[in-house]
Amino acid sequence: MSISRAWLPLALMTTLIVALGAYAAMRQDAFLTTYNLGNLLLSTMPLALVAIGQTNALLVGGFDVSVAALMTMCVVVASFTLQPDKSWDVLLVGALAVVGVGLATGVFNATLIRVLKLPSIIATLGTLSILEGAALLLRDHPEGFINPNAIEALNAGVSFVPYAFIGVVVLAVLADIWLYRTRTGLALRAVGLDDSSSRRLGMATGRTVFLAFVICSLMAAVAGFYSAAQVQIGSPIIGNYALESIAAAVLGGASLAGGKGSFVGTLLAALFLTEISNVLPLFQQPTEYAQMTIGVLILLALVLYQAPELLARLRTSWGGVGRLRTRQGEAAG
Amino acid sequence: MHVRNRSASRRLMTIGAVLVTMLVVVAAGQGAGGFGETYKAKTSTLKKALFNAKLLPANKMARNISLAALGRSEKKVNLNLALKCWKNNGCSTGTGGKLKVAYVEGFGENVFRQMSKMEFILQALTYPQIGKIIYTSAHSNPAQALTDFRAAISQHVNVIVTYPDFGDAMLPVFKEATKAGIPVATYAWGYVTGPGKNYLTVVGEDTCRLGKAYAKVMNKYVKSGNIAFLGGFPGNPLSLGWQKCEKPALNPNIHVVATEATNWDPSKVQEVVSGILARYPDIKGWSYEYGLGMAQGGLAAYKAAGKPFNTVLTLRTDDVGMGCAYDRLKNKNLRVFYYTSGNPQIRVALTAGLMKLKGAKIPPQIVFPIQLQDQSKRDQCVKGYPEQASATSLIPLSLLHKMYP
């Protein structure tokens, strides 16, 4: 049972991607052009990367709402450090600076959460405001072009498939193997599922949560590169990636309570969400529908993924007085 | 940054103007054969849209395009179809025309944008060659704005008109469209770097000159003391444009004590104005764009602070409601100066794009001169207009009432 349930989000997302794609291809010739598909995959990159990072935070039972602001900050920083007409060694240092911003933010968030014991949503909300303000200070409007060679390198690919997309697929598959087939992956899930039991078992729960938030921020910084490749300029406004990344992780099977999730699922969900925003303008459907569709899908997915628990809850607590509990006293002998 | 090379570009423009005058004859000939453009508009039309029939672009070709566009507004179109198209965010015109035109914007959820959308639709309906009208708004989401723009490109639309809410962040898609042979025109000084090169043209007033005109009013009526700047979304090019030029043009006794973003949202205006009033009770003037927002939010903030609305306002839009609020107040100490919402500029942008398809040479900037209106001399409270509408719009009044019942 648990095996099939783990695959459910992956199967559902794949089905939805194919179904929506098939519908769009039948109705609109523009969908299946290499121009459109290439753009679809490229514009999936920022969301896919940041959502994979977000999945780490969700796995340890937290949220990171500062990711979008961090991505913006990275784009803004890149507009200073990855300027046009710079040689590759200068660009490398510049890229490291962007990654450094991600690392510093991650350590900052993780310190607030682990050392000062702030709830992650509050801690990262604070970081979000700081980063947003700082980004606007550095660039109050879009300016500062980003090195076109760097952008070309980020967007390069074979036919319409960017190398980066292939890379992120490999990354997600490896990350899932790590999560479900290794000791440290198991430890991460254990900490997310039950922090106090994990601590009793002698696991370094603090370090695990710390690392999860640092990785989340690092992934957001990498996502920032792909946002930069999209807008190609130091723009102080990037987009609503905080909620979208949580949405993608949840659609991909992550539990808001921690301990459950799939990186491949998250990647597929990111692709699906981007596909929705790609397809809707082709049909002149206003994006309001996209927002509503995404909301409905998240609720449906949550119900579907947790159907057995919800059923059990309904059955045991008719009238809403009881609580979900385990059957006591199975035959012991 | 778009103001940096202004003198240089002006010099270029004078040279261009000479060339353009020579080309006009050719262009006009082509126009007649193409979409039947005539560089003529009734004086009444011009007066309605521009206050004054003389406030046309100085550049000859730009002036001709403007005349052609505004002249077209006089044509009869199916208003029911226009309303349907407006409500449904696009439509097929039913003419069987081969052309597809798109209005793509980053944000469309206020009256100004909604009216621009209608002007775009009305203008498109004057061309039987246009078979399909496409509209998208990205709801302030930059990633969606890029996607929407690319969706228009991948559908091979023939002209894209846009308000680039994210400024130069839209450059990549502007270039992609230009590379694909699609003319892109922006309106209301939706400025993106490199008009004429990265994209076809920008239509609107020079926001730097708007700022200087604001400064002139402040210098004359405030003389000395504190004033504040309000703007739209943080970092939007329109607000930044006039703010950068107003400040140095103010006389040294006038101090700009606050510059705040309001997202062009009346309730945010109230919040921001209240905050500034609390810190600087002696504030004497406000420069801003959104007239009705100031009439609603600003007035409410003054009321809440228990202060009379004695102040000098320089505003860009000519919302009817602002004028009516002024009339109701009957306050001699309130001075209101406004420019125009400029919704008809989007018609010029569309016509410029279509003329480009027929090979016309389009100047990189179509710039309307600025003349601020004094509310006490020219009342913008036009009887019979919905309060949120702008009276300089070329949308027929009957249609406006259907849009805002």
Next chain:
Amino acid sequence: MSIPGPERPVVLALGGVSKAFGAVQALRDVSFDCRAGEVHALVGENGSGKSTLLGIASGFLAPDGGAVEIGGHRRRRGSPAEARRFGLGIAYQAYSHVLDLSVGENLYLAVPQEEQPRFGRMEEWASARLEEFKLELPVSARVRALSLVQRQLLEVVKALLAKPKVLLLDEPTTALGPKEVEQLHELVLQRSRAGVGIVYVSHRLPEVLGIADRVTVLRDGVGQGTFDAAGMSEESLVALMIGRPLQHAFPERNGGARPSDVLLAVSGLRGERFGPIDLVVKKGEILGLAGAEGNGQVQFLRALAGVERPTGTASCNGKELDNKSPLAALRAGVVLLSGDRTGESLFPVLSVRANTTVQVLRRLAPWGFLRRGRERRTVTEMVRRLRIRMASVEQPVQSLSGGNQQKVSLTRPFLRGDVRVILAEEPTQGVDVGARFDIYEALRAKADEGVAIIVKSSDPLELAGLCDRVVVMSRGTIVDEIQGADLGERRIVEAIVGGRVMQGTA
């Protein structure tokens, strides 16, 4: 069981340990040691500081003062990982299971990294470990799906996996029936013979005296001395624990019920894991429900309370009982006191006051607004009547000791005037001796008001002392009924064992 000589090395030593939680001094200058090969019991009422002492020993809590030495290593940085490295194993009372992971994964996480097998071989390895400890559990099942008995045994196995030098067992038998207790004690003694020092914490004094070599008593966070178990009796230990000899272990029975006043009548009731059951309970009667763990007692009680859905009929006061939902059962006057107090019947983070009055808010808040004065009077009255011990009525219930938590959940039937039947599931589980008596007395007082009470308990002594009549369940049906002069601990245990025999031949 041999008394270890002084030559045996000390494997765990706590010297002058103190710990305060806010204003409450949980431990004051306590010293404790455990030698290799001995079973050293730690007893004391709930709230006396036993769990705090274990928490400090295991590195889960940091002491305010004092020193901890494990296996000869002076502890520097208190952490469970360090304690484990030094050779300390602990079975927590609240368990250390990650419920949504499998049995195998939980075992895997319980051993130090260097002893973990390759991840791919985990299930195979886990099966071997379980076999080693004679525990039959499905390796791939989630721990959430296990019974409490299974979870408790698994907890002990986890503590033993890392081959500790000293093993801490915190109330290891709370969920266990007599047979599992025996099985566990067997395992413990076997380890102690192998030279492991064992710290055994329990409130079940007969068990303690049966297994321990030495006993240390804590009262209110202060050590009362360490004694050879052989020289101690239950009475002397209780006297040390509560500071006074226990006079009346159970309240007196007031002649019981009149045979005519049947209040609860059950016929042919069937449900998951039980049935068919026919049973009557009279007004003013306390009926005991005995049996080995997992023979349907819990499910039967829950079905009566509407938490689980049965078939068949049950009637209360002549009216058919609508047991489709807990709410309907409550309206009919049937109240369940759940064994999982913090999970089911209390709001752990809310105050004593809120937990007491939440069930009768309508009475206290006649127009939708809570009358604070009336609420305070009600709570104070309850606190006095049930002798709830706490610092303040605003204290969160989760910070109370188990016995006092149980008392707070008992306020429910006391406050509601319309209660006819009380279903009490392990009312004294994890409750200290002093508080137990208060609970018994409260239940008896309620019975004397004419309420019918069913008490499900795994403690035969408790059933014999408290109840008017005891029925014994096996395999989901009633196999024996004991009352009058027959009613005694021995007879109940025999019936349970007899039930097992029947089970085997059925």
